[in-house]
Structures are given as C-alpha cells and as structure tokens.
Amino acid sequence: MVFVLDCNKKPLAPCHEARTRKLLSRKKAAVYLRYPFTIILKREVEDDIAPCTLKLDPGSRHTGVAILQNDRVLFLGQIDHKTTIVDDLKKRSAYRRRRRTKNCRYRAARFLNRKKPEGWFPPSVMSALNNSVVIVRRLKKICPIGLIEYELVKFDTQKLINPDIKGTEYQNGPLHRTNMRNFLRIAHNNTCQYCHGASKDTKMEWEHMMPRSRGGSDALGNATWSCHSCNDEKGSRTPREWAAAIKQKKRQTKLDKARLEGIDNLKKQNYSTALADAAKVNAIRWKLKEMLEQETKLTVKVSSAYHTKTNRMKYGLSKDHCVDAACVGKDALPALHFRTTECLVITARGRGKHCRTNVDKNGFPVGKPYPxxxxxxxxxxxxxxxxxxxxxxxxxxxxxxxxxxxxxxxxxxxxxxxxxxxxxxxxxxxxxxDGYGYTTKEISPYWFETENKTASSPCLKAGASAV
Ligand SMILES: [Zn+2]
Structure with missing residues (x-):
C-alpha cells in the first residue's frame, strides 16, 4: 500500500499500488517521499478520512511497526536500533581521559560533582525511544493515525535466571543470609572449579570468569570458586582465552589437562548473563507512552505481551517483529487481512559523527575522517x-x-x-x-505459508479458520 496526501498535505487513506500507478501516469499525483513511498495528489480532498491505528511492538534491538484500518493491515515496518552506542561512548570516555591526563592537548579536568537529571535514561535506551518516536511522528504526517497502541513488555529478570522461582524466593535470592564467598564455597564444595584440586593449592578465592578489569560484574552469573594458583595463572583472560593458550602449549602437564576439563565443565553451567536486553526493554515501558503522548497528542493505549501472543495464535500468524506489532491490542478481531506483505526495514544510522580525528587501535590520531x-x-x-x-x-x-x-x-x-x-x-x-537507512523485506505472515510447518502445531486449526 502507498501513503497518499492531498495538495494541502492532509494525509488520506493509503491506496493500492495499481491505483497509484494510474494516478502517477495520468499526472494526477506526484511522488512526495520515497521511503515510505508516498504520493501527493494535485487536488484538495475535503471528505472525512477514517482514522488508522498505529501499533508498536518495542524491543531492545528491533521495534515492530504496523498500521491497521479496522482489520486490514496497511503497512508493516521494523525499526533496527543502534547497537554500538555503549561501545562508542566507552571509547570516547577513554580518549577524553587520556587527553586530561597526558601532556598532549588540554582538556579541562572533570570533577565528579555532576548530577544526572531526574528521569535520566542511558543513551542507548534513549536512542531506541527516540527512534520509535521519530518514526511515529513521520508516519503521522503521511497517514491519518487516530490511535496508537503498543505492547507494554515486562520481563521477569529473576525468572530468566531461575525458571522455577516462586513465592518468597523472589525476596530472598541465592545470597539470602550469606555472602558471595560463603555461597560459592558451599555451592562448589570448596573445590577449585578449574583444576579440581590438581594444583594442591589450598588458598581459595572468589573468581570472576569475565575479569573485573575487562568489565566483568560481581553478579553471581560471573562468579566461580578457584584456588589462588589457578586464579593467578588465568590473570585477565576469559576462561575461553585461557583454554586456547593451554591448548597451544607443546607439552601439557597433568595440571593443564585438569584445568582444560574444568573450563569445559564451566561452559556447561550456562549462567544467563543476557539480562541487559530485558532490563532495557523493562526500562522504556512507561517512558514510551509518555513520549508518544507528548509528541503526537493522540491517545496511547497499552496492552500486555499475553494479548499479542494469544492474538497471533488465534490469527494463525508467523512470528516476526512487524507481524507481532499487528497483533498488539486487547480488542481482538476475528481475523487480520494483510493488504501488504512487504516490511520496510528502517535502520537507525545517525547523521555522521562528532569525532574530528580518526584513531588507530591504541588511540593515536591517524588522519581526519572528512572535512x-x-x-x-x-x-x-x-x-x-x-x-x-x-x-x-x-x-x-x-x-x-x-x-x-x-x-x-x-x-x-x-x-x-x-x-x-x-x-x-x-x-x-x-x-x-534523514538519519535512517531503508530496505524492504518480504514476509509471509500466515505461519502455514512458511516452510517449517508442523502438523502438530497448536495454531493450525486457529490459523486455518482465520483465513
Ligand atoms: Zn585450581
């Protein structure tokens, strides 16, 4: 479907591609915007336009977008957020620290007396929020949107670590009435998790698998119990790097072999450390509503992930960010009719960088990036x-x-x-x-059109009746 404006730039109901081609070839309209494709009519339209609903499925890396008019899906989109922000800012902070301390160029000393303003969000979270708001604002200009709905996600981070958690365990946690050292000593039976006693060292320590010096946290998922000699030997390497170094040795001693086995077992423990994405999505829950309301002055409704999933099962749809977005909402319809199967992938790129000098891997300047x-x-x-x-x-x-x-x-x-x-x-x-890159991808919304269908799937019946 193609977005349409009248000559006063009033958004009209999106129209079919065939009609667009006719309008363009008869010179009754002109191309207004390439991404998303929008035409502008050469006449005024005074009729009332039936409003559309814009639905969002916010995620940490991708946000699904869908525009619906009643049960007809008119537009599908996916916003790919920036993923490099944390690393970029860490790099910038390192360069600045060097310029303050080295005798090369003056940068004023920074005192740690600055406060974060109330309602502050980390730049990576803010970027994802702003991307969603900007895209909604741009779509509102070319489509008669009357209502916004989005999925209010909530991840239970404790449940991600321990799927069987229930009741008072939520308040207690593994470190209840103990401390980390004590917990690790008992949990690992006071044995070194690398060499299992092969080093004969009895001095035991709390070991950070991803070293503290390299950003490893004090979280339980990053902790294990080891003897001093193993801890010392491992140094600032990760277990994987250490194992690679041991494997390269010409002759492996008994201790080396024990350590290799220990590292192999550690990998099987499978502590979940991928909580950053869940935390990010949890953080933006209500903030997105506030920002969307402020920006668009429209009603913003929220619904839970439960509704999205039940709707998707009922309509018999496959899983995709934009299809999920189309399923958001409490008021379930009997079926969804896809007028388009093309998804516009909108990648957040930015408009260039502030950096005035390129640097090599050690932070030394190597030329200018652009004039x-x-x-x-x-x-x-x-x-x-x-x-x-x-x-x-x-x-x-x-x-x-x-x-x-x-x-x-x-x-x-x-x-x-x-x-x-x-x-x-x-x-x-x-x-x-305009700060975003655009590509399109073809999706097959009905799950039984996709290749990996199985007859035992619970949504087979629901899917068949939905179409
Ligand atoms: Zn050891």
Missing amino acids: RRKNFFGYQSGDMVAANVPKGTKQGKYVGCAACRSTGSFDIKTANGRISGINHKYIKPIHRL
Whole structure:
C-alpha cells in the first residue's frame, strides 16, 4: 500500500499500488517521499478520512511497526536500533581521559560533582525511544493515525535466571543470609572449579570468569570458586582465552589437562548473563507512552505481551517483529487481512559523527575522517540518488547512496557494488539523508505459508479458520 496526501498535505487513506500507478501516469499525483513511498495528489480532498491505528511492538534491538484500518493491515515496518552506542561512548570516555591526563592537548579536568537529571535514561535506551518516536511522528504526517497502541513488555529478570522461582524466593535470592564467598564455597564444595584440586593449592578465592578489569560484574552469573594458583595463572583472560593458550602449549602437564576439563565443565553451567536486553526493554515501558503522548497528542493505549501472543495464535500468524506489532491490542478481531506483505526495514544510522580525528587501535590520531563541510554541490554523503551517465566508461543508470567529495566526483553505493567517479551534474536526489537507512523485506505472515510447518502445531486449526 502507498501513503497518499492531498495538495494541502492532509494525509488520506493509503491506496493500492495499481491505483497509484494510474494516478502517477495520468499526472494526477506526484511522488512526495520515497521511503515510505508516498504520493501527493494535485487536488484538495475535503471528505472525512477514517482514522488508522498505529501499533508498536518495542524491543531492545528491533521495534515492530504496523498500521491497521479496522482489520486490514496497511503497512508493516521494523525499526533496527543502534547497537554500538555503549561501545562508542566507552571509547570516547577513554580518549577524553587520556587527553586530561597526558601532556598532549588540554582538556579541562572533570570533577565528579555532576548530577544526572531526574528521569535520566542511558543513551542507548534513549536512542531506541527516540527512534520509535521519530518514526511515529513521520508516519503521522503521511497517514491519518487516530490511535496508537503498543505492547507494554515486562520481563521477569529473576525468572530468566531461575525458571522455577516462586513465592518468597523472589525476596530472598541465592545470597539470602550469606555472602558471595560463603555461597560459592558451599555451592562448589570448596573445590577449585578449574583444576579440581590438581594444583594442591589450598588458598581459595572468589573468581570472576569475565575479569573485573575487562568489565566483568560481581553478579553471581560471573562468579566461580578457584584456588589462588589457578586464579593467578588465568590473570585477565576469559576462561575461553585461557583454554586456547593451554591448548597451544607443546607439552601439557597433568595440571593443564585438569584445568582444560574444568573450563569445559564451566561452559556447561550456562549462567544467563543476557539480562541487559530485558532490563532495557523493562526500562522504556512507561517512558514510551509518555513520549508518544507528548509528541503526537493522540491517545496511547497499552496492552500486555499475553494479548499479542494469544492474538497471533488465534490469527494463525508467523512470528516476526512487524507481524507481532499487528497483533498488539486487547480488542481482538476475528481475523487480520494483510493488504501488504512487504516490511520496510528502517535502520537507525545517525547523521555522521562528532569525532574530528580518526584513531588507530591504541588511540593515536591517524588522519581526519572528512572535512568540516558536509554539503558539496547540494548533496551530502548518505543521500539516496539516481545517476544517469550519458557517455564515457561509467555510462549507465545507477541508484544508490552517495558518498560526496569536494571535487564533485561522487561515489554511489548501489546494490551491485560501489561505482566511483560519477560527476555531480549527472545526479538527481531521490531521498535526502534523514538519519535512517531503508530496505524492504518480504514476509509471509500466515505461519502455514512458511516452510517449517508442523502438523502438530497448536495454531493450525486457529490459523486455518482465520483465513
Ligand atoms: Zn585450581
């Protein structure tokens, strides 16, 4: 389906591709936006438009988006959030620390007297929230959205660690009336978990599997019990790195073999440490509602993950971020009708970086990333462009993302590779850089259309009746 605006940029109900082609070929409309594809009519429409519902399924890495009009699914999308923010900020903080302490360039000393404002969220969480709000705002401009609904996710992080937890165990936890050292000593029977006593060392210690020096936490999932000699020998390596180093030795002693076996057993313990994603999603629960209401001035409804899942089973749909989004909501419909099976994948990219100098792996400066100017001949790197080169070795038509140069000779990243040395005068803009990258993917919403169907699946009956 294609989004439609009238000549006053009033959003109208999305229309079918075939109708769009007719309107465009008869010059009754023009292309307004490439991603998501939107046309603008050359006349005014005064009729009342039936409002659509926008549904979101927020996640830590991906957020599903769907636009529905009653039981018809008109648009499917998926926002891919940035995943590098934490690492990037850690890097930046390290560079700044160096500039404060080394005698190379002045950066004022920072005192730890700063407070985080109330309602502060970590940058990675804020970025995911902002992405969702920005996309909703942009969709609201091209589609008559009257209601927003999203899934209020809540992960039980304790249950992720211990699936059998119940009752008072929630309040107590494994370290109730004990401390970490005591707990580990008893849990591991006071034996070294690496060598199992082969080193004959009796001095026992609390061991961090991912070392503290490398960001390992004091959480139970990262702790084990070891003798001093093993702990010392392992140093600031992870068990896996240590095992690799032992395996490279020409001659392995009895102790080495015992340690290899111990490390192998440690891997089987399978402590869940992937709680960061769950914590991130839990953190944004209510904040998203607040931000969406403030931004769009629309009613924002929430529903639980339970409703999404039961709806999905009832409609007989396969699992995908955007399909999940279409299933969000308490008011279940008898069935969903997909008017589109194309999902627009919106990847958060940003608009360049603040960094003025590239650095090598040790933090030493190696050249400048790009000149301070971003615009050249009316284009900037990241713009989607179409080129039509009439003559020369580069003759042909190309569509892709431009990399701009002050010389006027641009590169175009197309689906079939990079074409360099295209003169700016042969180029036309398609979609200006807006902080997001766009691709599409085809989805098959009904689960029995997908390959991995099994006759015993509980939603077979529900799925068959839904279509
Ligand atoms: Zn040991």
